[in-house]
Every structure is written in structure tokens, then in C-alpha cells.
Amino acid sequence: MPADALAALIAELPEGMVVTDPAVTEGYRQDRAFDPSAGKPAAVVRPRRTEEVQTVLRWATANHVPVVTRGMGTGLSGGATAVDGGIVLSTEKMRDIAVDPVTRTAVCQPGLLNAEVKKTVAEYGLWYPPDPSSWEICSIGGNIATNAGGLCCVKYGVTTDYVLGVQVVLADGTAVRLGGPRLKDVAGLSLTKLFVGSEGALGVITEVTLRLVPPQQPLATVVAYFASVEAAAQAVLGVTSRLRPAMLEFMDSATINAVEDKLRMGLDRSAAAMLVAASDERGQAGSEDAELMAATFTEYGATEVFSTGDPDESEAFIAARRFAIPAVEEKGPLLLEDVGVPVPALADLVSGIARIAAQHDLMIAVIAHAGDGNTHPLIVHDPNDAAELERANLAYGEIMNLAMELGGTITGEHGVGRLKRPWLPGYLGPDAMALNQRIKDALDPLGILNPGAGV
Template identity: 65%
Template sequence: MTDVTTLTDSLPAGTVVTDPDILAAYRQDRAQDPDAGTPLALVRPTTTAQVQSAVRWCAEAGVPIVTRGAGTSLSGGATAVDGALMITTEKMRGLAVDTSTRTAVCKPGMLNAEVKAAAAEHGLWYPPDPSSFEICTIGGNAATNAGGLCCVKYGVTVDYVLGLEVVLADGRAIRLGGKQLKDSAGLSLTRLFVGSEGLLGIITEVTVRLLPPQAPACTVVAVFPTVADASRAVVAVTSQTRPAMLEFMDNTSINAVEDMLAMDLDRTAGAMLIAQSDAPGPAGAAEVALIEQAFRAHHAQEVFTTDDPVEGEAFAMARRVAIPAVERRGSLLLEDVGVPLPELPALVQGVAEIAEKNDVTIAVIAHAGDGNTHPLIVFDPEDTDEARRAQLAFDQIMGLAVSMGGTITGEHGVGRLKKGWLRAQLGDDALELTTTIKQALDPQGMLNPGVML
């Protein structure tokens, strides 16, 4: 085993951790990969310089690095590797809002919710809102290009990142972009690093743009007899407008959330859609009417509309807690597949057929407005045959999405759990180009080994 004494001596006391009990707590991320390894040591830096010291030590010692934020990855992107140094950015804290440029400069350990709150204190808004926004970090959001409930209208993380500070595999710290809203100088390196899942460098600072506060939203909720009706209603809405939110839950997820929250959801519904419009004045009223009409035209059994923000947030929360609610029923394999919007009904139907074929329970929730679905495959890991069938279903769903011109991940990242399907989506040439970029920036292959490639 590599001796970390030199590394420990080069950093402030307590920065390097080798306690086995603490290391055990950092082996897995939210994906709960059963094949997770045990890190050589854990480094908890508070500054970019400390990250640089750790990376240079690894480069000299030939030790690989796994980077971790809050450990909320759903694709195994922060799973520990045997003998690798784990660098967690959770203690890299700090945030400054600049109202003159409507930007915020954030250290990577800041939670998404904290960035939102700081922006709100200055009368501004940071839109990206993963369901885990209260516990996920802005560094992790940038590393995976996280999305969320409002991205159907307002976009994903990359649409808000203006600048980055990144520590490269050789220990250099580089600054990319800045507070300017337009910048065409050179290649778009900032965008290259957003969504790179720690393969190209370690993000130590993020500059994001902020918007004026979101206008009050009107919420439209509808229940449908079947998932096919609901998914066709989604296409009907999105072919005419882009609402601020358009979320989907099937019967299994509805019942799981009702078990958790007891908010009187319709347990008999085949599916539920939750839409919001934040368009102002007459435009908002017209958009709400359009949504209501599309829902009713596709056999909605009940349509409920409210401009009460408390009621609206309650329904948004029902969608946000769907994953932990379904997880109460067993272990999960979490999908993150997306398709072009016209293919959404066929994808939802295909997932149902895969569930039946493999005799497994699959709950489907979705950021339906942008075609990004989260089929949640429920299984008992102690049941070897059921676990095998769950994995088959997992692979078949990714294959189905790719066959429809879609993606194996809309917002969670490839991580370790989906990399076997990356070639099927990208093709040989694009994967070769990806590998070339990785080798150019990380010739030793130190950074996040086993992720994506």
C-alpha cells in the first residue's frame, strides 16, 4: 500500500483521513454500487492550492484520483476505487453574488439550495433545480451537467455556467471564462469541462449567471387512465408551448409518494402530470388554458388548476420525493434515458413491455417536458434471479432509448453504471474523439478511472 505520509505532511492537519470507518462511509455514492472499492485515503481540501498539492502528489506517486462532491451521484460517478485517493470538495465553501453582472462565484462545496438562497437574497434566481437540490453541490452539478424540474423552459447547468477554475491532472489550476455573458475567444473549454464527470480535471470554482426572480406560477395537475394518454398529452403541450414545468408520474410512483406523504393523490390513476406556467398576464392565462385543453383532449379524468404557491409547491414536492418514495419498496436501478419528444409515448410503452417481459416492477417518473425519463427498476438484491432480471431490464431500456435516437443519460451522467452503453449511443468515431481528449488532458489516466470510458 502506498505511504501517504508525505501527502499528509504537506497539507493542514486533518485534511488527509485514513480512518477505516470514515473511509467506509465514502466508498459508495447514492447509486450504491455493490462493486465499490476502498480508497487509499480521503482528502478534504478547503482551497484550490490544497487540491493542487494532492493532485501533484498523486501524479508523482502514480495514484489514481476519484473526485466527490456530496455523493448524490445516481450513476456511480463518485464510487471509490481500491487504492485510489478520494478528493472530496465538500469543505470547499464560499459564495459571492455580484448584482452588477448578475453572477455568483461559488466554491464547489456549496449546495445548490444555498446558491438559490443567496441569489434570492439579492432579488435574483438560479434556475437549475435537481430533485436533490437541497443536498447536492454546485461542483457536482457542473461535473454532471445536472438538470431538474424547470429545465424544460430554463435549461440545464451548462446554460448557466460562465466560468470555471479547474485543477488539471498535472496540478496546474486554470481559469476558463468569467463573468462576461458573451465570449467567443478560443475553443469553448468551459463547456468542455461541464458534464465531464471529473475525467478532465477537478472543478474548484464555478461562476454562474443569475436571472431575475421567476414570476409566480400557476400549477395544472391532471390524472389519466393510462400512461399512454398522459405521454401523448405531453407531446400535445410541448408541440405548442414550453411550460415552466411538465412532470410525469406513473401509478407505481403515485402510490409510493402517497404512502410517504399522504396528500390524497389518486391511487387509481394510471398516470399524473404536473405542469406549471410562469408566463405573465394574458399570456400565462392562455398557456394554462392550452395545457388544460391538451390534458382533457387526451382523456384526463380530472384537471386541477391553482395559482396558490403553497399548493403548487406541494405537487412539485410530490414529484421530487418520488425516487426515495419508490426506494422504500426495494433496491433500485435508476435509469436516466431521454428521447426526442415525439418518441416519448413509445418509450413509456416500451418500458412497460420490458417490465412485463422481465417480470420486474418499474416505476416511471419523468421530466416529461424535455423527454427525460427516470424508469426506476425495483428489485431484491438478495434474490439472485430477480437481480439478474432487473439488470436485463436496465440494459434493455438503454438499448430502447438509443434505438429511438435518444440518450442513455439526460442529466445524471454516464458514471460507472452506464458506460457499457456509451459506444452504442456515440458511435466509434465520437468515442475515439472523447478518448483522445481524455488522453491529452490526463495522459496517466489518473482522474476518475472507470467513469464513462
């Protein structure tokens, strides 16, 4: 990039908004996927307002400079991996929020953390349900970019179910408002939904209108251990065929032991699988749901079942599930998967992953949002060991191929990013892939928005 071009951008924006110091820009090269192919950006831009984002994208279009939008860098698929000579557009300083308790909506900028949105709306007696495990450190903008889910999505859905409107800046700098604080609005094409999950490849979201709901009721929680993955998977089907839990999570043996190594909370190290289920129905209905889930787990061969309505005990088990990725990461660097299958195929997927792990002599821990079939296989490997890295990459691809063979998807909530991009054409098929590309070309004809990621 010519130095005078970057100087022109610096001159157009407030002082200090464009950062070129390599000591600073180095920290913006990768997200939590730690993509080894990450480039070195020419600059990091940290705007506060939509108009400043417009300035960046007009400049980028005029100079044919790639722009990678970044939230808090917690993504797990390489969606915020920097490009050599490009711009990283960080939304971290875009942090405004306004809550309307009458319409039960919040209008906020993308840099707010998921946890901050929850805390703010709770002051109005409201709740924002999407809850990724990284909810305390991930941004709303990143959640929208990947259509993030979380532990309660089995009952409450994913991010797109709570996005009523967006303001988005297109590649040419045009700012467009789509949707708004209306629960029903079918005028025109559903363009709002087009941008949710688009991973910054179609535009930069600078404001979002979120749907809020009344606060969740206290949880009645049931924890069960199983001697086999197959029994646990059948128990999941048993529960989902009888009721709609607020949470239904799975941890395999490797994960149980990794968590117990760190938390020392008395988890059963001998179990092949652990399920954490919860109901948030009001009053007696919640207790009845918990009793039914406990009875179902017992029916399907649970070796131990524990039920509690105590908020602290419930939170301890939920925290153990949320801690799974950091706990397994203590065993070594991870290649993180995000494959999903129809719930009846969950046992086949998990057992197939175990075969792949044995074949490649790798530790692959599996956690899952079991109620909707979305699994997160965690491949532990040493990236400095060439042979082990090769085995890990082979296992990564084989797991995605297995998910597709079982009628599943290559990503349920983490996004395609750059790590999964090679498998996208095979998953979508030529016609759907071509349609994706036509939409990308229409909105970003120069291909400057997050090149190499998503579509």
C-alpha cells in the first residue's frame, strides 16, 4: 500500500484512530483460532461512529485495500484473521446502548460484550438470551457475525432470533438501515437476516436492534453420568422427545477429566459421558421437568443422577461446562471444531470422532450442545511437531467429512472463517455456492471485505 494512501486515511479520521505501530497491530493479527497463516495488517482502525466506518470503507474501495472486521478476537474459525497489507477494522470502541423497556428492545453498537448487554438490560427487568460459553469476553458484533448460539439455544434459539434490525455499512461506504423495533415486518426481502452470520464478508454492522424477553426463571438442574456415549446420546433423545429443556449439554470422558483436573469439584472421572440438563419453567412445572429428566436419564442407564434447584449448585455445574474449552486447552493447543448433526446421529458422530482420534493417535475431547446436535470436538496437538500437526489437520478434515456424511453441517455457530473455507463448496454444493458468490459479488464487487473468510 502506498504510504501516501494510508496518510490520507489518517488525515480523514480523528487523531489516534488509525494505529500503525507494529507493537500494537501484532495483537490484532489473529483471533482465538490462532491461524498460522495470519497476515500483517498495514494498520488497525478503531472507529466509534458509523460515519467513521463509512470513511474507512470509502477509502478502502478507492484504494482496493482489504478490510477485516474484528470484534474482541474470540472467534474460533479464523474469521478475524488479518490480511497482509490490509486494514483491521476493530469495533471495540463502538459501545453505545439504549434500552426501551416498552418495546422490549435494545439498540446497541457492536463493541459491547455479550455480558455487558445482559447486565444493562437486566436493570430494566429484561433478558438477552444468546449465551455463548465466551459470553463474558465476546462482543455482540462478533456474535452477530457468526450467528452465535450457546447453552440455552436448545430452547431459546440463536442470535438471529433476537436481531430485529441492523445498520450496516457496505463496501462502497453506503450506510443502510434494515429492520427495526418491530416484531413483525415482511416488507421487502429479509435482508437483515442476510447479514447475520455473514462474518463481515458483506458489510460492517455498526448498530443492532435486539429483541429482549422477560428474565429467565431459576433453573432446576439435573446432572447425569453414563458408562457409554451411546447411552448418553439415547438419553438426549429420550428427553427431547418428552419436553423442551432450557439446557441440555454433553461432556465426554476426556472433557470431564480435564475440567476436574482444574476445578476439583468431584466430577465422576470414570464416566464415559456427562449430561447437564435444566428446566426454567415456572414453579412446580420446573420441578416436574427436572423429575422427568432425572427419570429419563435413569431409564437410559445413567450410573448416577443428581438433581438440584439450588442456584449456586446449578451454576457450579453450568460453569464446569462453560470451562470445558479452557480446561482442555491446558493439555495443549487446540484445533477447534464446530460440527452439528441431527440429534439422532449424535452417538454416531461422537463414536466416529473417537475412532478418528485413535487412528491418528490424538486426544480429541468432545463437548456438545446435545439438545440440538451441535458438537465441539477439541483436537489437542503440538503445532511445533510437524508430524503431529499433520495428523491433527487430517483429523480436522475427517471430522467435518463425517459430520456431512451423517447429514450434518461443518459449522453450527462458530462460522466458516478461514479454517473451514476449503470445505464450504462441498457442503453447499455448486448451485448454492454459486448463489452465495453472486450475493457476495453484488455487495462487494472488489472482494475487499474479509477476503478468504465465510463466503
